[in-house]
Amino acid sequence: MERPTTGSVIVGDTDLTRLSGRQLQQHRRRIGIIFQHFNLLSTATVRDNIAFPLKLAKTPRAEMKARVDELIGLVGLEGHGDKYPSQLSGGQKQRVGIARALANRPEVLLCDEATSALDPQTTDSILSLLLGINEKLGLTIMLITHEMHVIRTICDRVAVIDGGEIVEMGDVIDVFLHPRSNVAKEFVAQSSEASGESLSSLDSMRKGKLLRIRFKGESTFEPVLFEAVKETGASFSILQGTVSRMKHIPYGQLIVDVRGSGEDVERIVRRLHEEGLEAEVLA
Amino acid sequence: MTFENVRWDEIWTETGHTLHMLGLSLVFTIILGLILGIILFLTGRGQLLSQPVIYSVLSIIVNIFRSVPFIILMISIMPFTKWLTGTSIGVEGSIPPLVVAAAPFFARLVETSLREVDRGVIEAAQAMGASSWDIVRKVLIPEARTGLIAAVTITAVTLVSFTAMSGVIGGGGLGDLALRYGYQRFQPDVMFVTVVLLVVLVQVLQSVGDALVRKFSRK
Incomplete structure (x- = not known):
C-alpha cells in the first residue's frame, strides 16, 4: 500500500x-x-x-x-x-x-x-x-x-519495531524471557505488571538473598526449586511469581527470598543451572 | 376565488412539458454530473488518482457554472443550445441550459458523497487487488448510494425551479404558463394553480427520494 x-x-x-x-x-x-x-x-x-x-x-x-x-x-x-x-x-x-x-x-x-x-x-x-x-x-x-497477550497466545516468532526499525527479533519465548532492547523490556515489563511490585520495593522486603529464577518448558511443573533448596539447610519464600504459557510452551518467573548462608545460595543457583533453569542473584 | 381563467387542458399539457423537461434534463444531469463528480473525487488531493492540476481546473470550471445565476446562464449559452438542438426555445431548447446549470451542482454533491465513504474500505479493496475502476464501481458507488440518491433528489428539486425559469425564454411548462397568464395578463387563479402544482411536484420528488434513501440505507 x-x-x-x-x-x-x-x-x-x-x-x-x-x-x-x-x-x-x-x-x-x-x-x-x-x-x-x-x-x-x-x-x-x-x-x-x-x-x-x-x-x-x-x-x-x-x-x-x-x-x-x-x-x-x-x-x-x-x-x-x-x-x-x-x-x-x-x-x-x-x-x-x-x-x-x-x-x-x-x-x-x-x-x-x-x-x-x-x-x-x-x-x-x-x-x-x-x-x-x-x-x-x-x-x-x-x-x-501492541497487545503482549496476543503475542504470547498465538505467535511463534516476534520482531520488536521501534521508530520504524526492527530492534529485536527472535522466538517469542526468548524475547519475552530475555528482552535485549529497551522497548522490548518495557513491553515485557508491562505484560507482567499484574504481579507488579518493583524490584526496589521487593529489595526492601527481603530478609535473605533475592534470587530471580526463570524456567520454561517441562521444568515449569517440576518441583525443581524445592528440591534444590532442600539439599541445603536454607529456606525460601516466594515474593513474586508468574507461571504462564506462550502458545504451547509453559514458562514462569519467580522472585524468591532465600534465607541461608552465601554458600547455600551459591549451591542452589548451581543446582538450578544444572536443571536447565536460569537463576541470578539480584541482591 | 373562482377559476374562470383556468383552462385545465392547457394546465395538463404544460404540466406534461414540465415533467418532460425535468425528466430529460435529470437523466443527462445524472450521467454528466456523476462522471464529473467521480473525476473530481478521484483527482482530489490524497485520493486514488491524485492529480492536483486536473482537479483545480475542473474545480474552477464547476465553480464558474455554479456561480452564474440560471437565468443569465440560460441566455448566455443560447448559441451553444441552438447549435446542439437546432432551437433555443421550447422544451428541447431548455434541456441544454438546464443540464449545463445542474450537472456541475450535482457533480459537487457526488464528490461530497464519495468523500463520505470510509477510507478503510477503499484501502481494503486496494489490498485485495482491486483496480481504481473496480473501486469506483464496486465500492464507491454502492457504499455512497444513499448519499447519491439524496443528491439526485436535491438536484431534481433544483431543476423544477430551473424549468419554471426557462419559461422566460419560451421554454414551455408550468413556469411559462404562470408567466404568460399570471403575470402578463394578471390572472391570479392561473398563477395559483401552477404554484400549487409545482409545490406538489417538489413534495412528491422529496418524498420519493427520502423513501429510497431509507430503503437502501444499511447503517
Whole structure:
C-alpha cells in the first residue's frame, strides 16, 4: 500500500518493492489482510463481502458460491450469511474480515491490529480462530499488535519495531524471557505488571538473598526449586511469581527470598543451572 | 376565488412539458454530473488518482457554472443550445441550459458523497487487488448510494425551479404558463394553480427520494 523509504518487502520469492503498479495489484491478491476496523462493505451482505475478492479475481459463479459457503463454515458464521455488517457484533465482523482475507487462498495472512478494537473475550475467540487456521491451512500469519497477550497466545516468532526499525527479533519465548532492547523490556515489563511490585520495593522486603529464577518448558511443573533448596539447610519464600504459557510452551518467573548462608545460595543457583533453569542473584 | 381563467387542458399539457423537461434534463444531469463528480473525487488531493492540476481546473470550471445565476446562464449559452438542438426555445431548447446549470451542482454533491465513504474500505479493496475502476464501481458507488440518491433528489428539486425559469425564454411548462397568464395578463387563479402544482411536484420528488434513501440505507 505504501512504498518503503528503504529496505525491501519480500514475500515468498517475490520482491514486492520491485514490482510495477499493475503487477503489485495482481500480487496483492496472494496476501490476505484483516484490519483493526474490519473495513467491510456496509452495503453488502456477509456473503457478498466474502465474495468480493473472488469477484475481483473473476471466479466462476458456482465455484464462488461453494467457496463462500466453505469460508462461512470455517469462521463459524453459519446462518449469518444474509446479514449486513451493521447487524453483527465486532467479533462477527472480524470473522467476516478473516473469511474475506482467506477467500483467494493467500500465502500470507496479514493482521493489522486485528484484535485491538475488540473486547478481551472476543479477542481470545478470534485468536483461537487464527491459530486454528494457521494449523489447519498451514498458512503463515503475520500479526501487528501492541497487545503482549496476543503475542504470547498465538505467535511463534516476534520482531520488536521501534521508530520504524526492527530492534529485536527472535522466538517469542526468548524475547519475552530475555528482552535485549529497551522497548522490548518495557513491553515485557508491562505484560507482567499484574504481579507488579518493583524490584526496589521487593529489595526492601527481603530478609535473605533475592534470587530471580526463570524456567520454561517441562521444568515449569517440576518441583525443581524445592528440591534444590532442600539439599541445603536454607529456606525460601516466594515474593513474586508468574507461571504462564506462550502458545504451547509453559514458562514462569519467580522472585524468591532465600534465607541461608552465601554458600547455600551459591549451591542452589548451581543446582538450578544444572536443571536447565536460569537463576541470578539480584541482591 | 373562482377559476374562470383556468383552462385545465392547457394546465395538463404544460404540466406534461414540465415533467418532460425535468425528466430529460435529470437523466443527462445524472450521467454528466456523476462522471464529473467521480473525476473530481478521484483527482482530489490524497485520493486514488491524485492529480492536483486536473482537479483545480475542473474545480474552477464547476465553480464558474455554479456561480452564474440560471437565468443569465440560460441566455448566455443560447448559441451553444441552438447549435446542439437546432432551437433555443421550447422544451428541447431548455434541456441544454438546464443540464449545463445542474450537472456541475450535482457533480459537487457526488464528490461530497464519495468523500463520505470510509477510507478503510477503499484501502481494503486496494489490498485485495482491486483496480481504481473496480473501486469506483464496486465500492464507491454502492457504499455512497444513499448519499447519491439524496443528491439526485436535491438536484431534481433544483431543476423544477430551473424549468419554471426557462419559461422566460419560451421554454414551455408550468413556469411559462404562470408567466404568460399570471403575470402578463394578471390572472391570479392561473398563477395559483401552477404554484400549487409545482409545490406538489417538489413534495412528491422529496418524498420519493427520502423513501429510497431509507430503503437502501444499511447503517
